[in-house]
Amino acid sequence: MKLLVNFSRGKGRGPIIAQVVRDTGVLINVERAVIDSSEGEALIEVPDDQCKLVRDTMTRLGAKVNILEHGINLNESECIDCGACISICPREVFSFDPEWKLKMAEERCVLCGKCIDACPHKALTLPL
């Protein structure tokens, strides 16, 4: 399961991810992170059954946590199955099925958003 974690520097500067790993023993996979002087955002992946534990622990340490149920959102009525997104995606989320219809491996998506501008038909949007 994927979690989007927001850190605000005002609420302490502790190493939240490291502390959660130590306290809970859950191995956290950081898939994407943007951190600057005032705030930070990280997309992490944790095993489904430990998702709530990680979320609660992080929230207690001052982070804001959203559980991401979905990857990038594909609007099938706008998509024309061209495949412009396929070579842009760093995670190889998109591919064609045998009938040349675009299919998505949603669980691979890290919501980097690179495909959004590459789609000529505005069929891709962020779920949040």
Added chain:
Amino acid sequence: MHKSIDQINQRIKEGSARVVTAEEMPGIVAELGEEGALKEVDVVTTGTFGAMCSSGAFLNFGHSEPPIRMERIWLNNVEAYGGLAAVDTFIGATQQSDTLEDQYGGAHVLEDLVAGKSIELRAISHGTDCYPRRTITTELLLENFNQAVMCNPRNAYQRYNAATNTTDRLLHTYMGTLLPNSGNVTFSGAGVLNPISNDPKFRLIGSGVPIFLCGAPGMVIGEGTQHSPAGGFGTLMVTGDMKKMNHDYIRAATMYGYGVTLYVGLGIPFPVLDLDVVRATAVRDDDISVDLIDYGVPSRNRPLVRKVTYAELRSGSVEIHGEEVRTSSLSSFRKARNVAQELKKWVESGSMLMALPTRKIDTVKSVHPMHETTKGPRVLDIMDRQVVSIAESEEIKTAAQKLLKGETNHLPVIDKTGRLVGIVTTFDVSKAVANPGKAKFVRDIMKKKVVTTTPDEAVDIAVQKLEQNNISALPVVDARQHVIAMLTAINLGKLFGGRWLK
């Protein structure tokens, strides 16, 4: 053996014609042989669905009361041509909205009309004795037009160059998003299903031939603009009635950083008259090759990386210098198939009969570049020939004095032989003065990576260099790397009010 067009049309009318798509044809020929395929198959249908920028429509509004002679016309804030008498216009697909820019354009107006949405017409006129009205604003549906005739000057390209980008910058082109360092390859076209690829000698395609255009029965007008069959880049001018079009086969799009375009579904049915038609329609993706071009070079003559076939492009990756690079299609093969299938149904059900061209299309001509009688501005037209430069062995203090005296912010740095080796700016010198100690000579603080231009480079290319590197001056160098002038943002001001704007 030979079949006449009348024999084939008779079978279509009887509902006994055997119709297949161009994708099925290679397999049929492999199984039955050429003679067998000629006997078996009556019609082969083709299809393509991709970005066709050179599209648009003639619209007739009818007369208002009191009447107006429209001079400037907008449809949903997209300007349409106002030079066609009083109440006609041509709206082009790539024209962008005055308010929404590349988020809405002529292509979206066309799509919205076909989708049954209403469009706001706004027009102005200076008023005449016979047409006194000066302004009009009204909401229109497709059914409110007397005629809405799509007329596309250049559609159905026979093939299209594939694109990659060898520079270290992300590029946004009409070939889509091109990742840096040949990070991806983009291409367009239906290959095996492409209409002209199934009739490259234009034996069956010509004026008056019936086609599928965006879900409506349409017609080939003749050769398209930029038609260049000699090099394998034939195009078609086509027309069709918008009122019969289907939203599944007409879609507006925006290529990010480039602009608005229209995705058009187009297919042509071919009567299988003789063995030449069988052979032409047995073409496969492996047989159709295109140039893979480096779009990192902003010139008409972009370098060739290699040749690739549609089979390779469609496989998902192609090899460039030993590395597998992923491909993206910009056109939809699935939709191209749907076009060919839909057209197959039309012919099978007898609603479309075959016709031979009433006028042939040229098969040998090639397109030539623009005849330019006046060159656009070049760097030498506006560059500043007064160059204040400095030797790399000079002290920083001397650089500061030169900057003050020369009233400039950029000092090209030269070596003993006069060659450009670096550049220092007011900023570099100020920084060195504010933090004294380490650096003493110009060579210690200069930037060694200098972006330069040449006297005969187009100003537009030089401006792109300034923008992309976020700098405000370019040394102008000759072939020996000697600085002969400077081009700064101030020189660009000469373009305004000067002869280049006339």
